[in-house]
Amino acid sequence: MQLKRVVVTGLGALTPIGNNLEAYWEGLRTGKSGSAPITYFDTEKFKTKFACELKGYNPEDFFDRKEARKLDRFAQYALVSSDEAIADSGIDLNVVDKFRVGVVWGAGIGGLETFQNEVIGYAQGDGTPRFNPFFIPKMIADIAPGNISIKHGFMGPNYTTVSACASSANALIDALNYIRLGHCDVIVTGGSEAAVTIAGMGGFNAMHALSTRNDSPETASRPFDATRDGFVLGEGGGALILEEYEHAKARGAKIYAEVLGGGLSSDAYHMTAPHPEGIGVVKVMENCLQNAGLKPEDVDAINTHGTSTPLGDVAELKAISKVFGDHAPKININSTKSMTGHLLGAAGAIEAIASILAMEHNMVPPTINHSVVDEEIDPSLNLTLNKAQEREVNVAMSNTFGFGGHNACILFKKIE
Numbered sequence: 053m054q055l056k057r058v059v060v061t062g063l064g065a066l067t068p069i070g071n072n073l074e075a076y077w078e079g080l081r082t083g084k085s086g087s088a089p090i091t092y093f094d095t096e097k098f099k100t101k102f103a104c105e106l107k108g109y110n111p112e113d114f115f116d117r118k119e120a121r122k123l124d125r126f127a128q129y130a131l132v133s134s135d136e137a138i139a140d141s142g143i144d145l146n147v148v149d150k151f152r153v154g155v156v157w158g159a160g161i162g163g164l165e166t167f168q169n170e171v172i173g174y175a176q177g178d179g180t181p182r183f184n185p186f187f188i189p190k191m192i193a194d195i196a197p198g199n200i201s202i203k204h205g206f207m208g209p210n211y212t213t214v215s216a217c218a219s220s221a222n223a224l225i226d227a228l229n230y231i232r233l234g235h236c237d238v239i240v241t242g243g244s245e246a247a248v249t250i251a252g253m254g255g256f257n258a259m260h261a262l263s264t265r266n267d268s269p270e271t272a273s274r275p276f277d278a279t280r281d282g283f284v285l286g287e288g289g290g291a292l293i294l295e296e297y298e299h300a301k302a303r304g305a306k307i308y309a310e311v312l313g314g315g316l317s318s319d320a321y322h323m324t325a326p327h328p329e330g331i332g333v334v335k336v337m338e339n340c341l342q343n344a345g346l347k348p349e350d351v352d353a354i355n356t357h358g359t360s361t362p363l364g365d366v367a368e369l370k371a372i373s374k375v376f377g378d379h380a381p382k383i384n385i386n387s388t389k390s391m392t393g394h395l396l397g398a399a400g401a402i403e404a405i406a407s408i409l410a411m412e413h414n415m416v417p418p419t420i421n422h423s424v425v426d427e428e429i430d431p432s433l434n435l436t437l438n439k440a441q442e443r444e445v446n447v448a449m450s451n452t453f454g455f456g457g458h459n460a461c462i463l464f465k466k467i468e
Contacts, residue, residue, distance in 0.1 A: 055232040059467060060308040061300050062141025062293030063405050064133040064242070068104035068286050068392050072136060076402070077409050079391060080417035081440055085270040086392050087284050093250050099257045102269030103248045104286035104393030122186050123199070124163035125246035129289030129398070130196035131203065134240050137291035138204065142305060143238065145204060154208030154236045155197035156227045158220030158243030160397030160454065161252070162193030162212075168251040200240055208236045214397070216454030217357075219243055220290065221400025224462055225314030227294045237299045242401035244289030256285060259324065263360065273394075274421035275358035275387035276365050276435050283359040286393030290401030292408075309408045309464040312447075313344025319457030326364050326453065330371030336459035337375045337449070344463040346447065349379045351463075353416050353448045355407045358387025359394050366428045368451065373430055384416040384443060386436040391420055400452035404462055407448035411466050416441050 065072060068086025069079030079086070086104040095101035106129075111120040114132050123131070134155075138145075170187045189195055194212040201210045209230055213222040220243025227241035256262045263282040265272035273284040300307055317339060319332035326333070341348060356368050365387075373380050388406045395402055410416050422437045434441075450462045 056234055057297035058228050058231045058294055058311045059297050059300050060292050060311060060408060061295045061305040062137040063308060063408065064136030064140060064291040065402060065405055066106065066109070066129050066133045067288040067290070067402055068106060071106065071109060073140065076405070077413070080388060080406055080409065081415060083418045083420045083439065084391055085420060086286065087269045087272055089269060090248065092248055098253055099264050100253060100262045101266045102272065102284070103253065104284055105248055106288055122190065124166045124190045126159060126163060126244045127190070127196045127199055129244040129246060129287070130157060131199055133242060133244065133289035134200050134291040137242070137293050138240065141293040143293070148238065150205050151207045152237040153206040154227070154230060154239040155200045155206055155210045156213065156223045156230070156239055156241045157197035157200070158213045158223035158397050158400060159193040159196055159245060160214060160216045160219045161245060161247050163191035164247050164252055165249045166190040168249055196244055206240065208239070215458040215460070216456055217394065217396050217399050218452045218454035218458040218460040219397035219400065221404070221450070221452035221460035221462060224292065224400060224404060225316065225460060228311050228314055231294055231296050237296050239294045240291060241294055242289065242291035243398040245396040245398040246287045247396055248285055248287045252285060261361070271421045273360045273390050275360045275390050275419055276426060276429055277422045278424040278426040280360045280362060280365065282361055283389065284393035286395040288395055288402065289398055290405050292401065292404060307467045309411055310467050312346065312463045312465050313340055315340030315343055315461040317459045319459065321457055324455050326367040328363065328367055330367040332457060332459050333368055333371035333451070333453065334374050336461045337371065337451070340449065340461035340463055346463065348376045351376070351383055351447050351449050352443070352445045353384045353407065353410055355403045355448065355450045356385060356387050357451045357453045358389055358419070360389065366426070369429055369433060373433070381432040381434060384434055384436050384441055386416055387419045388417055400450065400460060403452065404450045404464070407450045408464055411445045411448050411464060414442060414444055416443060416445065
C-alpha cells in the first residue's frame with residue numbers, strides 16, 4: 053500500500069522560556085535562559101537548588117479550582133498545550149470525524165508530585181490509609197491523553213508512550229505511522245512533564261545527573277561546553293497536530309511542515325550512560341534518513357538531544373560526524389536545552405516544535421552559555437553558539453534519547 057503523507061497543522065507550547073507558542077519562539081530566538089532558583093519547595097538541603105520552572109503559570113487561568121485539584125501539573129500542562137495546538141490548527145470540532153481523531157501522548161514519569169505528596173501524607177499519619185480518591189487517576193501517565201480525548205470527544209487511538217526522555221518523540225513517531233497507514237485523519241500528539249519536585253530533584257541528584265552550578269543557575273545548562281557538569285531539570289508541555297495531507301488540504305489548513313519520517317534504535321549498553329561511540333545514535337539517524345527517503349546532505353539543521361552532560365554531548369556529536377561525514381560542518385547543530393533545560397518526557401515534543409519554527413523563520417536558535425571549547429568535540433562542527441543564525445532551513449532533524457538506551461529521531465521538511 054502507498055503510505056499517506058503527514059503534515060503538522062497546529063502547535064502549542066508551555067515552556068520555561070514562554071507560556072505559549074509565540075513566547076516560546078521569542079525565547080528561543082533571543083537565547084533566553086529559563087533556569088532560576090526553585091520556588092516550589094525549600095531546597096536548602098538539596099545539592100541542586102535551581103531548575104527550569106514555568107514562569108507566571110497559574111492553573112486558575114485555565115481551570116476552575118475544583119478541576120485543577122483533580123489534575124497533576126503534568127496533566128494540566130498537557131491540556132493547556134494541546135488546547136493551544138487544537139485552536140492553532142483551526143479544526144472545526146463540530147465537523148471533524150472524531151472516530152478518526154486520536155491522542156498519542158508522551159510522559160516519562162507522569163504524576164510524580166501527586167505520588168510524592170500522597171506517600172508523604174501517609175508516612176506522616178497514624179498508619180490509616182487515607183488517600184485522596186483522585187490519587188491514582190491523577191498519577192497515572194496515561195491520564196493526560198485520556199483527559200484530552202474526554203474534553204474534545206476524540207475517539208480514535210488514545211494512549212501514552214513511555215520511554216524516559218524519548219517519550220514524546222516516540223509519541224510523534226507512533227502518530228505519524230497511524231496516519232500514514234490510514235488509521236486516523238488527525239492525531240493530537242506531544243508530551244508533558246512536571247518532575248521539578250522533591251522526589252524528582254532528589255532522585256536525579258542521587259544519580260549525579262544534574263548540574264550543581266548553584267552560583268550561576270542561568271548559565272548552568274551549557275551543552276558542548278568543556279565545563280558542563282550535568283543537565284538542568286525543566287517542566288512543561290508541547291503539542292503538535294499531525295494530519296493526513298489531503299485531509300488538511302481539503303479544509304484549507306495552514307501547514308507548518310511535512311513529517312517525512314522517524315527512526316528508532318536502542319543503545320543496549322547501560323541504564324543511564326550512552327555508548328561512548330554513539331553506536332545507537334548513529335543507527336537511529338540512519339534509520340530516520342532511510343525512513344524519510346532522504347540523503348545525509350539533504351539535512352540543514354539538527355536539534356540535538358544535547359543535555360549538557362559530559363558523556364552524552366560528545367557521543368552524539370561523534371555520531372553526527374559519522375552519519376553526515378563531509379556534510380556535517382554544513383549543518384546548523386544546536387541544543388535548545390541550553391535555554392529550556394531538560395523536559396524529560398516532554399523534550400521530544402518541544403524540540404520538534406523548535407525545529408519546525410526554525411524552518412518557518414529560517415533561523416536556527418542558539419546553543420547558549422558556551423564559553424570554553426571542549427577539545428573532544430570536532431571544531432569544524434557549527435554548534436550555533438550563543439547567537440541565533442539565519443539560514444535557509446528546508447529539512448530539520450530532531451534527536452531525543454532516554455535512560456534505558458532509547459533513541460528516537462524525527463525529520464521535518466518544508467511543505468512543497
